[in-house]
Amino acid sequence: MVTDGEYIVERLLPVFVQEICREQHIDYRSFSDNWMLRLERDGIRKWVIGYTFDLNPAASVALSSDKVASYQALTADGLPAIEHYLARSRASAAVLAKNLTDVPHDRPVVIKPLQGASGHGIHLFSRLDEATAYVSNQAHTDWTISPWYDIAAETRLIIGNGTLVHAYEKQNPVMRDGLLFYNLSMGARAIDIEPTTEMVQLSCDAVKSIGLNLAAVDIVTLADGSTRILEINSGIMMEHYARQSDEYKNRARGVYGAIIESMFN
Numbered sequence: 001m002v003t004d005g006e007y008i009v010e011r012l013l014p015v016f017v018q019e020i021c022r023e024q025h026i027d028y029r030s031f032s033d034n035w036m037l038r039l040e041r042d043g044i045r046k047w048v049i050g051y052t053f054d055l056n057p058a059a060s061v062a063l064s065s066d067k068v069a070s071y072q073a074l075t076a077d078g079l080p081a082i083e084h085y086l087a088r089s090r091a092s093a094a095v096l097a098k099n100l101t102d103v104p105h106d107r108p109v110v111i112k113p114l115q116g117a118s119g120h121g122i123h124l125f126s127r128l129d130e131a132t133a134y135v136s137n138q139a140h141t142d143w144t145i146s147p148w149y150d151i152a153a154e155t156r157l158i159i160g161n162g163t164l165v166h167a168y169e170k171q172n173p174v175m176r177d178g179l180l181f182y183n184l185s186m187g188a189r190a191i192d193i194e195p196t197t198e199m200v201q202l203s204c205d206a207v208k209s210i211g212l213n214l215a216a217v218d219i220v221t222l223a224d225g226s227t228r229i230l231e232i233n234s235g236i237m238m239e240h241y242a243r244q245s246d247e248y249k250n251r252a253r254g255v256y257g258a259i260i261e262s263m264f265n
Contacts, residue, residue, distance in 0.1 A: 012242050017048060020257045039260065046263045051235035053214060053259055060211035064234040065115050067144050070210060074229055077209040081229040082220065083146050087132060090141040095132045103128050103145055111135060114142035124148060124179045150223035154182035157195055157203040158236060158255060160214045160262060166255050167195045168241065184240035199227065206232055214259060
């Protein structure tokens, strides 16, 4: 795998998409170092930008990329989700204390950038005041704070048009600075699973709540056995999954093939 620091440079997705387009008789053109892919057939034009496929409403994509907005949308529909509170935004240099009244002051908390993925910028603090002191001194302005939970397992379910497309559990998490990271990019491993009916229903409800047609839903199982939605991703990134084995590479390609087929049907 060729990387630039923590980021993949030579991505598999453009290779998969080009092969799939050839099989499905779709015209394929690449722009911006393979970051913009234009697909066209029978007068219908679709785009793949990064890992985002041209299947979702723009507002829903924006909503899913905002951890606080996603949490509020999910809880408005009565769905269990890990709390994310806006601690600081680009509109103000001050910590937004009024948003943090429900965060326990004497228990561990986790801070995250408001937008972003792959575990970047996530830190654990033993108390809320320590977390807010850190956030107030960062150049990056958009931060969320969440209560810390004892997470026993994390599962990703890819949902398309209200049905399960693929699912895997993220095993062998990596411990960094007191936090368990289930990100494949950090060294966790994916194991394909048959998720429970309840987990599939929760994922489908979450995708519907945000208004997406295609999404990857991360669900965590806590130490007490309960499950909560951690986040919803409108982009479908399977680079690290595909590199685990030839079998997983073929499965990732199959997932992308089904997605592209749905773009033209």
